Amino acid sequence: xxxxxxxxxxxxxxxxxxxxxxxAGDAVPFEVATAAAALGRRLMVIGLEGVADERxxxxxxxxxxxxxFGRLEHLLAAHGTRDIVLxxxxxxxxxxxxxxxDFGTLKYLPRLIKAMAGGDDSVLSSLVKAxxxxxxxxxxxxxxxxxxxxxxxxxxxxxxxxxxxxxxxLALAAARAIGALDIGQGAVAVGGRVVALEAAEGTDAxxxxxxxxxxxxxVRWKGRAGALxxxxxxxxxxxxxxxxxxxxxxxxxxxxxxxxIAIEPGRVxxxxxxxxxxxxxxxxxxxxxVADEAAPGGA
Amino acid sequence: xxxxxxxxxxxxxxxxxxxxxxxAGDAVPFEVATAAAALGRRLMVIGLEGVADERxxxxxxxxxxxxxFGRLEHLLAAHGTRDIVLxxxxxxxxxxxxxxxDFGTLKYLPRLIKAMAGGDDSVLSSLVKAxxxxxxxxxxxxxxxxxxxxxxxxxxxxxxxxxxxxxxxLALAAARAIGALDIGQGAVAVGGRVVALEAAEGTDAxxxxxxxxxxxxxVRWKGRAGALxxxxxxxxxxxxxxxxxxxxxxxxxxxxxxxxIAIEPGRVxxxxxxxxxxxxxxxxxxxxxVADEAAPGGA
Numbered sequence: 232x233x234x235x236x237x238x239x240x241x242x243x244x245x246x247x248x249x250x251x252x253x254x255a256g257d258a259v260p261f262e263v264a265t266a267a268a269a270l271g272r273r274l275m276v277i278g279l280e281g282v283a284d285e286r287x288x289x290x291x292x293x294x295x296x297x298x299x300f301g302r303l304e305h306l307l308a309a310h311g312t313r314d315i316v317l318x319x320x321x322x323x324x325x326x327x328x329x330x331x332x333d334f335g336t337l338k339y340l341p342r343l344i345k346a347m348a349g350g351d352d353s354v355l356s357s358l359v360k361a362x363x364x365x366x367x368x369x370x371x372x373x374x375x376x377x378x379x380x381x382x383x384x385x386x387x388x389x390x391x392x393x394x395x396x397x398x399x400x401l402a403l404a405a406a407r408a409i410g411a412l413d414i415g416q417g418a419v420a421v422g423g424r425v426v427a428l429e430a431a432e433g434t435d436a437x438x439x440x441x442x443x444x445x446x447x448x449x450v451r452w453k454g455r456a457g458a459l460x461x462x463x464x465x466x467x468x469x470x471x472x473x474x475x476x477x478x479x480x481x482x483x484x485x486x487x488x489x490x491x492i493a494i495e496p497g498r499v500x501x502x503x504x505x506x507x508x509x510x511x512x513x514x515x516x517x518x519x520x521v522a523d524e525a526a527p528g529g530a
Numbered sequence: 531x532x533x534x535x536x537x538x539x540x541x542x543x544x545x546x547x548x549x550x551x552x553x554a555g556d557a558v559p560f561e562v563a564t565a566a567a568a569l570g571r572r573l574m575v576i577g578l579e580g581v582a583d584e585r586x587x588x589x590x591x592x593x594x595x596x597x598x599f600g601r602l603e604h605l606l607a608a609h610g611t612r613d614i615v616l617x618x619x620x621x622x623x624x625x626x627x628x629x630x631x632d633f634g635t636l637k638y639l640p641r642l643i644k645a646m647a648g649g650d651d652s653v654l655s656s657l658v659k660a661x662x663x664x665x666x667x668x669x670x671x672x673x674x675x676x677x678x679x680x681x682x683x684x685x686x687x688x689x690x691x692x693x694x695x696x697x698x699x700l701a702l703a704a705a706r707a708i709g710a711l712d713i714g715q716g717a718v719a720v721g722g723r724v725v726a727l728e729a730a731e732g733t734d735a736x737x738x739x740x741x742x743x744x745x746x747x748x749v750r751w752k753g754r755a756g757a758l759x760x761x762x763x764x765x766x767x768x769x770x771x772x773x774x775x776x777x778x779x780x781x782x783x784x785x786x787x788x789x790x791i792a793i794e795p796g797r798v799x800x801x802x803x804x805x806x807x808x809x810x811x812x813x814x815x816x817x818x819x820v821a822d823e824a825a826p827g828g829a
Contacts, residue, residue, distance in 0.1 A: 404711070405708075405711055405713060408707055408708070408711055409704075409707070409708070409727060412703070412704055412707055412724065413724075414704060414724040414727060415727070419729075424730070425711065425712075425713040425729055425730075426729050426730035427729045427730065427731070428708060428713060428714070428727040428728075428729050429727075430718075430724055430725050430726045430727050431723070431724075431725035431726065431743050431748055431749050432726070432739055432742075432743060432748070433748075436739070436742075440731055440735070440739075443731075443735075444730050444731060449730055449731070449732075450730050
């Protein structure tokens with residue numbers, strides 16, 4: 232999704248103000264809700280049925296099926312919110328059999344069907360557009376829960392050495408190039424060479440490949456070296472689609488023999504932050520947030 | 531290896547003129563020798579011991595160990611050649627234990643050791659430089675055997691439809707972008723989306739990944755669709771490092787459910803051409819050579 236010029240506005244985190252969190256899968260919505268509540272936002276969580284984290288029920292919670300746009304409109308109006316966060320993993324296109332179409336959805340149906348044909352990004356951007364047309368403001372998780380992203384500098388683990396920093400810069404540049412083509416958000420560089428680029432397979436599969444490359448002797452290095460880079464695509468709307476790392480990323484990076492992880496400051500979500508940082512420290516894996524000159528959120 | 535401005539010179543294929551082919555692994559050196567001999571070149575094949583194709587012994591043949599640079603100099607001088615082709619797969623860095631160092635090599639040793647530390651490309655470019663300093667002309671296989679590459683247009687198989695041509699263009703553009711960063715030469719696009727990019731794993735492993743992406747439902751399409759693109763890196767010295775496709779590539783592309791293969795005209799070698807084209811026709815897989823505006827060898 233494209234949203235070129237709105238990433239620099241101040242975070243709308245105003246204590247007491249209502250906020251609706253529309254939550255899909257994984258643990259991140261719970262962390263966002265917790266952080267936003269800690270900042271004093273008056274929450275309503277609208278959880279996608281069957282995928283939303285059960286822990287979200289600790290907050291004022293409503294369940295929603297895919298396709299219940301009418302009910303969504305009703306819930307949002309009842310909460311009196313203007314700000315909405317859309318967060319959580321939507322791995323696949325919605326399962327049509329689980330869609331509970333309601334009357335409010337019917338008017339959006341032609342657009343939705345078109346959007347689904349274009350993939351997840353289009354479904355999300357259609358949803359954002361529809362919400363904005365209704366007067367809502369869709370904000371990023373990092374805007375209501377700024378503790379979930381990283382400031383520039385070493386986040387955890389040992390400081391990367393010169394060679395690792397060079398690999399980090401190289402991998403970030405490669406990730407930027409493929410991001411500009413809307414292909415992926417990740418790359419791995421070791422010893423001055425980019426050895427893996429992420430496309431549809433995702434970061435985990437790319438890291439498994441790095442293990443295989445090393446096992447087969449196709450790429451060789453001693454000890455721990457190199458970096459995984461994760462960053463947003465330059466044109467990406469990180470309000471609804473934010474790159475993320477988590478404990479699992481650290482585990483896989485360590486297992487691949489990489490020295491650490493380089494992320495873009497402010498625009499990459501650190502899921503399960505405490506656990507992620509703990510594993511980074513324990514496994515001696517750096518997490519290093521580094522801005523590059525050309526990055527929209529950088530410098 | 532970089533050699534920006536010399537790809538447009540006329541092919542030096544002069545009947546009766548001597549030509550030395552320094553052959554590493556795989557079947558391609560034999561095809562180059564056969565094609566060059568058919569054009570009337572007076573051949574000497576210098577085969578890397580243990581890896582050169584046995585069939586090359588049908589031509590005037592000398593065996594050479596890695597590191598026998600003195601012997602190489604002697605053989606080249608004896609053949610009275612000016613033109614040299616370096617061809618065949620050099621998958622790994624040379625096994626030092628199999629290197630038969632001779633006196634002629636000793637003077638190049640410091641340079642060679644430095645080159646080996648930088649990977650295969652550097653070893654080759656050092657060899658090219660050393661040969662050029664001795665007054666030899668290193669030419670590309672496509673220059674002495676132009677039948678091994680493709681002219682623009684459909685090479686084999688069914689004509690790609692509009693959607694496949696769009697995927698071909700998209701994959702070629704992605705391959706160009708990662709090639710410009712010196713990362714890889716291949717990409718796969720399906721249904722308007724780049725789903726895989728090649729780095730250190732190589733084309734075969736990337737195509738296996740496409741199979742896995744489809745099997746897992748991460749990427750979905752019906753029947754045969756999309757394209758593998760293979761092209762040279764913009765700055766690549768294709769005299770000594772030419773992208774190639776072969777029968778195995780066609781098999782894997784068909785197995786991945788892709789509609790075909792898009793290659794850069796004039797700069798991608800079609801290994802075992804008759805067999806490759808036969809399999810393309812039989813499996814209904816297009817091989818399509820398409821120039822893009824920005825490509826050095828294109829238009």
